[in-house]
Amino acid sequence: MHVEFDPTGTVTGLGEAINRLHTDPTVRAALVFAADGNDLPAGAMNDAISASPLPLLGGIFPAIAYASKSHEQGTLVVGLDHLPDYGVIDTLSAPDTAFEPAISAFADTWPDEPHDATYLVVVDGLAARTSDLIEALFFSLGLEHNFIGGGAGSLSLQQSPCIITPEGLHADSALIARLALPSAIGVSHGWQPISETMTVTESEGNRVRTIDWQPAAELYAREVFAHGGERIDADNFFSIAKSYPLGIARYGAEVVVRDPLMMNDAGEIVCVGEVPAGCRIRLLNGDMDTLLTAAGDARSEATTAHPQRSIDTALLFDCISRVLFLDADLSRELDAVGGGAPVHGAFTLGEIANSGRDYLDFLNKSIVYAILDR
Structure with a gap:
């Protein structure tokens, strides 16, 4: 899987990263994990999304991970060899939003499900009804496939447009994307x-x-x-x-x-x-030891479910409050979950995961390590 990183956090840098991906003829779409510290106006981001030669899916997060380092500024772009099926649910906090019909409205139009698929779910992490959405996803889509993702948004704790789709930015919303990729997932917290x-x-x-x-x-x-x-x-x-x-x-x-x-x-x-x-x-x-042990446990759980196969790409969804708690020792957690290999992903306001057999939950203060295959 082709990964690009723009450390500048600018519209120009994002465009250049996307164009580098676009030179690879096998790349048909891209996941975008942008840091809130980029502080780009919604209009500028929408212009960059519209100008992209690749469909973009993802979110704006408190921070991102690239090459096992935390970045409060910058944008991670992950190339995909297929165009995922996706849908968006708006008014996520509204008490009258009916999630199951909203999910059916787009999921029922998707082609037959791939044999191996992984659902990526990115939600506004400050929305009030995320757990209700997760329950509806369980009833609508089941647990036959894995789910990964997390909460986008800002540590300012003010809601703003933070969900990225090919149509532009969304606020108080959720993105549900079906990736035609098998996965193995590990989840732990250490508290x-x-x-x-x-x-x-x-x-x-x-x-x-x-x-x-x-x-x-x-x-x-x-x-x-x-x-x-x-x-x-x-x-x-x-x-x-x-x-x-x-x-x-x-x-x-x-x-x-x-x-x-x-x-x-x-x-x-x-x-x-x-x-x-x-x-x-x-x-x-918790303390440093319990959190670092949990990071290693997440990796072990994923690799146990992924025996005797090389790791093509691994994505990390790690709670931003763990970053604040670990502070200068965050690198030790990233080393523990990566097992010596570089990890990329997002530091989130809540995490979303299951392993194809366990509970599907909206988690906090947890670490999710997902191995994705081609």
Whole structure:
């Protein structure tokens, strides 16, 4: 698979990277992973998309990975030897958006499914109903094939157009693309419970109102202080909360991690992804060793499912909060998941994955390593 990287993060640099791909007659489309730090106006990006000789699919993410390094500026372009089938769902946060009919509207028009396919799902990571979408994808498309992807958007936590399609940029949307490529996937997180089990008693979408009938922000602050002695408030919330995610219990499977983004004036905790009322949660914490072990576990899971085959291309979807947590030691995580080989991909606001047999979930603070074959 042909990979190009533009370190400048400019429209000109993106065009040059696409044109280099276009010189390869086997390349028919491209995945685009752009960094939010490029700070390109939507109009300029739309012009570049329109001018591209190749159809483009992807998103704008908090940061991207190229050659096992994090880049807050630049654009990764991955050539494909086929034109993927794709569809877009808009108004992702609207309470009246019916996801299953929206998926059927485009998926029912696709040609017969390839024997080996991988679904790429890129969502607005700040949308309020991403978990509802993931559930609808399960019911509409099943688990016969693998899913990979993650949340696009900005660490400013302000929604903006961040989904890339051949028609241009979309905001508050989801891209679902069917790649005619087999894959092997590994997923892990490395966060450990440090509190007793609690119940989310009131919530709406990605806003947790009460936990055990107490204001969620107050209870969360007490638990954080009890464990680490740090006092958390609205001003320092994100810098401390990156070390204390919520873990949603699942029967017979690893917990689903939810990343708290902020506490609002109503005393609620706003997370990346929904936290349903009635679910059982625990406060989680991790350290350098547990996160690095998880990176190696993700690689091992993928390579075990990909025996005795060379790795053509591997894509990484790694939560941006892991980047902030690991800081200068991020290179150790990328080395662990790459196993000595360079890795490329996106640092995301939430991750999407299954392995063709397990739960399909919208995850937080997790690392997804996907081996793609020609």
